Amino acid sequence: MKKRVVVVKDKMQKNFRYICTEPPGKNFDPEFKPQLTPKQMLQLGVFGGKYMTDCKKEFPAEWFKKAKLCPEKHDPKLNHFGVNASQPLSVWRNKGWIYKDDPRGWFQWYCRYYMGRRLPEYDKWQIKRWIAIRRHIAQIIKNCEKGDPSCRPKQRQAVLHWAYDSRKL
Numbered sequence: 001m002k003k004r005v006v007v008v009k010d011k012m013q014k015n016f017r018y019i020c021t022e023p024p025g026k027n028f029d030p031e032f033k034p035q036l037t038p039k040q041m042l043q044l045g046v047f048g049g050k051y052m053t054d055c056k057k058e059f060p061a062e063w064f065k066k067a068k069l070c071p072e073k074h075d076p077k078l079n080h081f082g083v084n085a086s087q088p089l090s091v092w093r094n095k096g097w098i099y100k101d102d103p104r105g106w107f108q109w110y111c112r113y114y115m116g117r118r119l120p121e122y123d124k125w126q127i128k129r130w131i132a133i134r135r136h137i138a139q140i141i142k143n144c145e146k147g148d149p150s151c152r153p154k155q156r157q158a159v160l161h162w163a164y165d166s167r168k169l
Contacts, residue, residue: 004116010054012103020116024060028113032127034163038111042067046161047086048074051107059111080167081149085157097129106130110163133162140169 001023008016025037036044042052042063049070056064068078076084092098092105099122102108109126136159144151146169156166 001116006058006112006115006117008055008058010058016101018101018112018117020112021118022116024115026116029123029127032113032123032130034110034130035165035168036160036163038107038114038163039063039067041107041160041163042069044068044160044167045078045080046157047079047107048076048084049078050074051104052111055108055111059115079157080160081153081157083153083157085154085161099126107161130162133159133164137164137166137169140166144169 001021004020006018006020008014008018028034038059039062043066045068049068050073052059052067053069053071070078074084074086076082079085089098089105098105099109101119101122102112106126106129109122113123113126136155140152140155140159149156149167156169159166159169
């Protein structure tokens with residue numbers, strides 16, 4: 001596959017460049033098996049609709065056609081489970097969870113990874129973080145009737161933010 005250079009011009013990055021070496025949605029690390037694509041996540045409702053509202057030029061337009069977005073503010077009603085399951089970006093920064101090239105965090109990494117960017121050491125770190133979210137899935141399974149969206153909605157929404165389809169739990 002021919003390498004693609006992506007130039008980012010949004011509120012958080014000006015003239016930032018990265019290279020995609022894999023085709024979109026293909027050749028993921030064997031440990032990384034997300035249940036939802038970025039497009040599906042945006043359509044279901046994640047991050048209060050605020051995330052990615054100024055990034056539309058970086059990603060395929062089809063991702064945003066039915067996305068639940070709110071450029072003005074974070075609106076938990078736009079989340080699939082209708083609850084706030086997010087921490088402020090400042091918390092992520094303070095905990096050291098933000099990589100300099102992805103100032104918005106894990107979902108930005110996932111979108112860029114999905115599009116074909118590969119940064120081996122950084123990818124391994126993010127995939128380990130993704131795997132660790134399974135502890136929340138275990139809690140939902142342990143404490144909820146299967147398919148009951150009213151049981152632990154905040155935890156279900158948080159799991160959804162990590163590309164696990166918590167509607168099926």
